[in-house]
Amino acid sequence: MGMDERKFRILQAIIDDYILTAEPVGSRTISRKYGMGLSSATIRNEMSDLEELGYLDQPHVSAGRIPSAKAYRLYVDTLLQKGQIPSEDEVSIRRHFQGRARQMEEVMDQAAQVLSHVTQYMAVVLPPTGNSPRLQTIQLVKVSSRSALVVIVTDGGIVRDQVITYQDPIDEDTLYAISRALTEQLHGCSMEEACGKMPDLMQRLHENGEVLEGLSQYFTSRRDGNHRSHVAVGGASNMLTYPEYSDMEKARNFLSLVETRERLASIISQHGNVSLTVRIGPETGIPEMEDCSIVTATYATQSGRHGTIGVIGPTRMQYSRVLAALGAMGQQLTDLFGVTENEEENQQKER
Amino acid sequence: MGMDERKFRILQAIIDDYILTAEPVGSRTISRKYGMGLSSATIRNEMSDLEELGYLDQPHVSAGRIPSAKAYRLYVDTLLQKGQIPSEDEVSIRRHFQGRARQMEEVMDQAAQVLSHVTQYMAVVLPPTGNSPRLQTIQLVKVSSRSALVVIVTDGGIVRDQVITYQDPIDEDTLYAISRALTEQLHGCSMEEACGKMPDLMQRLHENGEVLEGLSQYFTSRRDGNHRSHVAVGGASNMLTYPEYSDMEKARNFLSLVETRERLASIISQHGNVSLTVRIGPETGIPEMEDCSIVTATYATQSGRHGTIGVIGPTRMQYSRVLAALGAMGQQLTDLFGVTENEEENQQKER
DNA sequence: GTTAGCACTCTCGAAAGGCGAGTGCTAATC
DNA sequence: GATTAGCACTCGCCTTTCGAGAGTGCTAAC
Numbered sequence: 001m002g003m004d005e006r007k008f009r010i011l012q013a014i015i016d017d018y019i020l021t022a023e024p025v026g027s028r029t030i031s032r033k034y035g036m037g038l039s040s041a042t043i044r045n046e047m048s049d050l051e052e053l054g055y056l057d058q059p060h061v062s063a064g065r066i067p068s069a070k071a072y073r074l075y076v077d078t079l080l081q082k083g084q085i086p087s088e089d090e091v092s093i094r095r096h097f098q099g100r101a102r103q104m105e106e107v108m109d110q111a112a113q114v115l116s117h118v119t120q121y122m123a124v125v126l127p128p129t130g131n132s133p134r135l136q137t138i139q140l141v142k143v144s145s146r147s148a149l150v151v152i153v154t155d156g157g158i159v160r161d162q163v164i165t166y167q168d169p170i171d172e173d174t175l176y177a178i179s180r181a182l183t184e185q186l187h188g189c190s191m192e193e194a195c196g197k198m199p200d201l202m203q204r205l206h207e208n209g210e211v212l213e214g215l216s217q218y219f220t221s222r223r224d225g226n227h228r229s230h231v232a233v234g235g236a237s238n239m240l241t242y243p244e245y246s247d248m249e250k251a252r253n254f255l256s257l258v259e260t261r262e263r264l265a266s267i268i269s270q271h272g273n274v275s276l277t278v279r280i281g282p283e284t285g286i287p288e289m290e291d292c293s294i295v296t297a298t299y300a301t302q303s304g305r306h307g308t309i310g311v312i313g314p315t316r317m318q319y320s321r322v323l324a325a326l327g328a329m330g331q332q333l334t335d336l337f338g339v340t341e342n343e344e345e346n347q348q349k350e351r
Numbered sequence: 352m353g354m355d356e357r358k359f360r361i362l363q364a365i366i367d368d369y370i371l372t373a374e375p376v377g378s379r380t381i382s383r384k385y386g387m388g389l390s391s392a393t394i395r396n397e398m399s400d401l402e403e404l405g406y407l408d409q410p411h412v413s414a415g416r417i418p419s420a421k422a423y424r425l426y427v428d429t430l431l432q433k434g435q436i437p438s439e440d441e442v443s444i445r446r447h448f449q450g451r452a453r454q455m456e457e458v459m460d461q462a463a464q465v466l467s468h469v470t471q472y473m474a475v476v477l478p479p480t481g482n483s484p485r486l487q488t489i490q491l492v493k494v495s496s497r498s499a500l501v502v503i504v505t506d507g508g509i510v511r512d513q514v515i516t517y518q519d520p521i522d523e524d525t526l527y528a529i530s531r532a533l534t535e536q537l538h539g540c541s542m543e544e545a546c547g548k549m550p551d552l553m554q555r556l557h558e559n560g561e562v563l564e565g566l567s568q569y570f571t572s573r574r575d576g577n578h579r580s581h582v583a584v585g586g587a588s589n590m591l592t593y594p595e596y597s598d599m600e601k602a603r604n605f606l607s608l609v610e611t612r613e614r615l616a617s618i619i620s621q622h623g624n625v626s627l628t629v630r631i632g633p634e635t636g637i638p639e640m641e642d643c644s645i646v647t648a649t650y651a652t653q654s655g656r657h658g659t660i661g662v663i664g665p666t667r668m669q670y671s672r673v674l675a676a677l678g679a680m681g682q683q684l685t686d687l688f689g690v691t692e693n694e695e696e697n698q699q700k701e702r
Numbered sequence: 703g704t705t706a707g708c709a710c711t712c713t714c715g716a717a718a719g720g721c722g723a724g725t726g727c728t729a730a731t732c
Numbered sequence: 733g734a735t736t737a738g739c740a741c742t743c744g745c746c747t748t749t750c751g752a753g754a755g756t757g758c759t760a761a762c
Contacts, residue, residue: 026755039705044756062712062755137523139492141502151502153494172488172534176527183523237606240599248591248599255588255606377724390736395725413724413743 003053008074009036010046011055015067015075019316022243024064069281069315072293076278076319087324089118093332107336108232111309111329116235118325121313122258124268125232128305128337135189138182140211145169148211150218164214178208182215194219231261244291244314257288268310271296275330276323281315293317297326299333307333354404360387361397362406366418366426370667373594375415420632420666423644427629427670438675440469444683458687459583462660462680467586469676472664473609475619476583479656479688486540489533491562496520499562501569515565529562545570582612595642595665608639619661622647626681627674632666644668648677650684658684 013034017025027047031040047065050056055074056065067075096114097107108125115123137153147165170178185201186194198216202209236258245251258264267286271277279294286292289312296310309329311322364385368376378394398416401407406425407416418426447465448458459476466474488504498516521529536552537545549567553560587609596602609615618637622628630645637643640663647661660680662673 024755028755040755041705041707041757042703045704048757058756060712061757062710062753064755137493139490139502141490141492141504142488143504149502149504151490151492151500153492153500172531180523235610237603237610240603240606246599248597248602251599251602252588252591255591259586259588375724379724391724392726392736392738393734396735399726409725411743412726413722413741415724 007046011050011071018067019318024059024066026064072280072315079320089325090328093328097332105230112232112234115329119311119322120238121311122236122239123234124310126265126269126308127229128301128307135186139179140175142172142175148175162218166210191219231265242314253288269308291315295322295326297330299330301337358397358401362401362422369418370669375410375417377415423631423666430671440676441679444679448683456581463583463585466680470662470673471589472662473587473590474585475661477616477620477659478580479652479658486537490530491526493523493526499526513569517561542570582616593665604639620659642666646673646677648681650681652688
């Protein structure tokens with residue numbers, strides 16, 4: 001007994017129906033709604049086979065069948081083979097980003113919002129990370145006579161800023177001079193390298209030791225790449241719509257997980273640099289998400305940095321739609337950050 | 352029939368018990384657990400009176416009584432009269448912020464986290480707003496030859512930065528010169544005033560019209576004070592713990608409201624500049640929160656700007672504990688932003 | 703190989719009934 | 733006059749029961 005064409009079509013019908021209704025599917029339903037001119041009895045036999053093959057589960061004897069994780073896997077794999085399905089959602093995604101190019105975090109938030117709205121599941125957007133960013137410009141901005149704001153521009157955009165304070169007042173011109181010196185010395189360095197160079201610099205600019213001290217701490221704190229600035233989440237409450245989470249305890253655990261952004265980010269970013277991944281139910285390896293699937297896509301900024309976007313929904317999610325939406329959104333973000341941040345031509349001119 | 356001492360104590364006992372159990376309280380329970388040497392029959396009579404006075408509700412004839420919003424109001428008012436109750440939570444709050452002074456948003460997030468953890472309700476932290484911030488320093492940081500990052504420092508700390516782009520390349524020294532000129536001209540201005548001054552400036556520095564154009568747009572976008580940078584939320588999932596939200600539909604609506612941060616922020620920030628407010632159930636005026644109470648406190652940074660912190664929980668929340676925690680956290684944040692940002696001495700020296 | 707028919711299983715929802723918590727009233731007591 | 737014991741009564745909730753309905757597996761016929 002193997003998996004023939006007919007079995008496959010029946011399985012597909014079952015999955016489609018289950019995605020729609022979240023109820024176990026019976027042989028009669030398939031026979032009528034998805035026809036193929038077969039009687040329920042025949043379907044029944046096939047379903048029995050499919051169960052034995054591990055594609056279907058039966059909650060109890062007198063209920064219909066439910067697709068297993070294995071079934072979804074097959075379903076998604078064939079979906080992926082066929083190539084991306086274009087969709088009308090793509091248009092609505094495009095429309096949301098027309099015009100104003102905003103700040104990165106705003107875009108991320110908006111992307112999560114749109115994605116969750118389009119799919120009706122939960123969406124997560126992570127900022128670009130990867131090959132540790134190279135310093136490009138360092139600038140100290142005077143806040144008061146005894147404190148300054150450190151602004152660091154990396155090749156991949158802006159790293160967050162931070163206030164440093166010191167005892168001896170420093171005026172603007174001096175700050176500017178320090179900034180120039182620092183930029184000159186540290187241009188093109190990674191955070192680690194910058195850490196290494198700091199002692200040397202502190203000797204050279206010893207009269208401003210205090211400033212450099214603060215800066216040094218800052219580099220150290222950012223060195224470990226795991227500092228994720230912002231995690232945008234949208235539509236978490238959508239998950240409560242689905243019967244999968246009608247159990248309060250489950251829902252609570254899930255939302256509690258979503259609230260710890262670091263953990264969520266690490267879950268979402270676990271794709272082996274594959275641009276489009278689908279993890280189904282147990283494949284996620286996360287107890288709170290045993291009834292969930294996670295679909296991720298990546299977007300690129302210039303300089304090879306990649307961000308991740310993901311959709312989390314019940315295992316019976318509308319994969320084709322989610323895949324399409326994620327693809328479209330990934331493209332959209334790539335375009336967006338390409339335009340906003342892309343300065344390759346200019347940089348080449350400069351050299 | 353009036354509200355005498357004994358009635359009040361009985362009412363208090365009922366509220367205390369209901370806060371603990373979320374179950375209607377019967378006369379027998381009060382008689383036994385909260386003694387006072389009265390029999391259940393006497394309590395019963397008093398409860399009947401209290402119901403007539405509008406302090407108690409009865410879900411149905413053969414159930415115990417439930418405190419009404421009016422009862423909570425009385426309860427909270429006397430709590431407030433007695434003055435702040437010190438608590439052991441204060442210590443745990445203090446401990447969380449020892450050492451490292453971090454970036455504002457991090458502190459906010461952390462505050463929301465701690466607050467929700469201590470109270471077991473949901474916590475919200477809003478950044479300081481108020482008397483529209485005055486520009487202090489404007490600095491353009493080179494990102495590439497054709498784009499720069501605008502960093503604006505206001506008297507109240509840091510305003511977000513934004514990238515502007517332009518056609519003609521500008522080098523660092525020119526950017527610095529522009530920055531100096533802008534700072535000189537716009538120091539002490541509000542966003543609106545800055546908007547007004549821009550046309551004039553654009554004439555004077557006409558060769559850099561493009562940069563100023565971008566800047567002008569930026570000012571305009573920030574002019575309307577409703578631009579709230581960040582809303583920190585913690586413990587939203589805690590709300591699912593309480594039987595008040597065992598109804599999925601309610602829970603969903605609530606969480607959906609929480610997800611739209613603007614709306615949440617506007618709800619939390621609706622305190623008439625009173626440093627400590629309690630809104631109980633219907634007093635909130637928000638349908639999704641009819642079973643909730645909102646407690647807010649404010650914290651101050653220098654220059655008279657105020658931020659808001661709030662806790663949202665079921666109407667039967669542990670008010671005394673929440674009030675204490677909020678008070679402690681408000682103080683903590685005031686101290687923190689006082690130390691980090693407070694430069695009053697220095698500023699006075701400068702003048 | 704496919705299908706009709708049938709007995710069987712098991713869940714779900716409604717109805718029924720008992721339990722228990724709590725009340726209000728009355729009459730006795732302090 | 734306030735307090736309390738006693739008692740009848742109410743009503744939500746829990747459990748049980750039971751029938752309906754959906755679905756299956758098997759067998760025998762096509």
